[in-house]
Amino acid sequence: MTSTASSVVDREAMLNSYYGPFTSEKEKEVLGVPLRLVGAWAKNDAAGVANTFTEDGILILPGDVLKKGREEIRAFMQAAYSGPFKGTGVTGNPVDVRFVSDDVALLRTHGGILAPGETEIAPELAVRSTWVCVKQDGEWRLAGYQNSPRGDGATLRW
């Protein structure tokens, strides 16, 4: 097998493992949204992360982060990649995919930020994420993304 063919096979295996039980074309299509965000994050590409969102998409993170619109998200990520998120990656696997309609879907993933050089998420960085996705002009984007602590860090909350 050539190295190119082998990397295609590896990519295929990685994708199948990521999709897990969500194997319909429709599900795989919307699950491309987290893949795009993970890819942009791996390059610490703030504009790439922001472009995963709709023009007026919303980002909510613990630690009093509420960013409205691509430009605020891009500026926030830019600053984070120069500081606390520098060199980090992000990972996540889908645990739920639900369609409201053909152009609105809700994804939930378990994942988190990977410290530089790490391949496993530290327990205190584990999160549960909700991705509110909409299909605009044939492409799925984030109308809203939010995460919350998973595990012992999850406090009494409504």
Added chain:
Amino acid sequence: MPTATKGWGNASQFLAEAGIREDTSYYRGFTAEDEKAVLTVPMRIQEAWERNDADMFADTFTENGSLLMQDTQLTSREEIRQYMAEGFRGGLKGARVRGGPLEIKFLSDTAAMVISEGGIQLAGESTTSPERAVRVTWVIVKQADGGLKLFSHQSSPLKG
């Protein structure tokens, strides 16, 4: 200026049907007809907390509605009913919630997203303590009969 309605319904009518007094201050700046209609879903949930009524709470969700409570992910109306019934008999007895909308986005003809702030107040508390202050994403759907239901609720702690 209120925008023309896209048929999300009439807030006053929804609240009357649910037996809830209309508190117009809840709407804050979101006073277009469709916005008010969508906000009756969080208002129904807040009232269910007020009454510690697990059925009213659960019945606000779609059949496959999802709710994250602390570290427990609930994924159906019946799971939500059971969790809240136990909660209102136990640690959540007398608890209520306070909050209000920050953003409303209409995602399609049948889906809307509300971002809110607020939090839980345990029995005897009159304010939301800082460690329980949250921001919430609500996904609200319009059903075939015109009724509005909660499809998903997840909060993130403000602190972190």
